[in-house]
Amino acid sequence: MTASANATTNPKSPPTAPPLPPSTRTPEPADRLSTRATLRRCILWVVIAYVAGTTSFFLGLTANEASPTAMLLGILLYGCFIGLVSSSGGFQRRLQQPFVARAFKIGYGIRLAACIVPGAAMAVDMFPGMLAVIAGETLEREVGFGNFASTLGSTLVQGTLINILILLVVTFVWLLQKMSMEWRPPVRDVRACAGCGYHLETLAADTSAICPECGRTNEGLNDRRAWIDRASWLKFLLVVIASGIGGILVQGGTFFVFG
Ligand SMILES: [Zn+2]
Numbered sequence: 001m002t003a004s005a006n007a008t009t010n011p012k013s014p015p016t017a018p019p020l021p022p023s024t025r026t027p028e029p030a031d032r033l034s035t036r037a038t039l040r041r042c043i044l045w046v047v048i049a050y051v052a053g054t055t056s057f058f059l060g061l062t063a064n065e066a067s068p069t070a071m072l073l074g075i076l077l078y079g080c081f082i083g084l085v086s087s088s089g090g091f092q093r094r095l096q097q098p099f100v101a102r103a104f105k106i107g108y109g110i111r112l113a114a115c116i117v118p119g120a121a122m123a124v125d126m127f128p129g130m131l132a133v134i135a136g137e138t139l140e141r142e143v144g145f146g147n148f149a150s151t152l153g154s155t156l157v158q159g160t161l162i163n164i165l166i167l168l169v170v171t172f173v174w175l176l177q178k179m180s181m182e183w184r185p186p187v188r189d190v191r192a193c194a195g196c197g198y199h200l201e202t203l204a205a206d207t208s209a210i211c212p213e214c215g216r217t218n219e220g221l222n223d224r225r226a227w228i229d230r231a232s233w234l235k236f237l238l239v240v241i242a243s244g245i246g247g248i249l250v251q252g253g254t255f256f257v258f259g
Contacts, residue, residue, distance in 0.1 A: 030092035037229050040236060042083030044228060047240050049079035049159070051247030052115050055122045056129050056158060058255045060151070064133055067151040074155025082163070099177040107170035111162075115247055119254055125162065132158035194218055 053075045060066035095101045114120040136154025139145040191203045195216035203209040
């Protein structure tokens with residue numbers, strides 16, 4: 001005998017739970033991104049990390065006699081790490097929750113804004129930078145690390161501390177939304193037909209599909225993908241590297257003028 005049948009025949013049993021409210025269509029759980037998309041995210045985050053780390057790089061070089069190769073390697077490793085994490089299936093699935101996606105956009109958006117505003121990066125990096133220097137000195141003195149290894153350790157400590165700070169902002173923004181917002185923005189179905197919204201199961205990034213409902217030909221997911229995935233390799237690299245060089249020049253210029 002099923003629970004619902006039991007409820008109708010036995011008056012003593014507790015009432016069955018009310019039916020769930022109708023929900024918006026949620027997409028299937030996201031997979032990890034393709035190799036191409038992952039590679040682009042790694043490149044993007046490495047460039048961002050170099051721009052963000054320009055001030056700390058010059059500070060380390062002039063004030064702490066840190067190894068420049070170790071700093072460059074540490075920043076490279078950290079950028080790749082963030083690129084890989086942001087492309088993973090686990091992270092992509094979390095991004096499907098609108099509050100989480102918005103919290104990450106705001107948290108890392110503030111970080112990027114700090115890279116653009118001269119002097120802001122210096123302020124953001126100051127406290128983590130001081131702790132990182134202490135960590136590097138401790139490694140050198142207590143563990144017996146050489147200049148290269150202790151600089152690498154110190155650079156990774158600084159990257160971790162800055163990302164912990166950003167994640168605190170992300171958590172705070174997420175909590176604010178959770179507490180104050182009842183309404184949840186609808187999750188957009190990336191395989192929805194552009195004409196009528198019918199869910200096209202076979203539509204993938206590089207394929208086209210004719211909608212059985214309205215007959216419209218949908219060209220892959222191209223028009224719905226972010227610029228980073230849509231642009232050609234040449235365009236992507238030109239824009240990212242040119243922006244990176246611009247950012248490094250601004251950061252470096254600010255450091256030498258005011259630092
Ligand atoms: Zn359609």
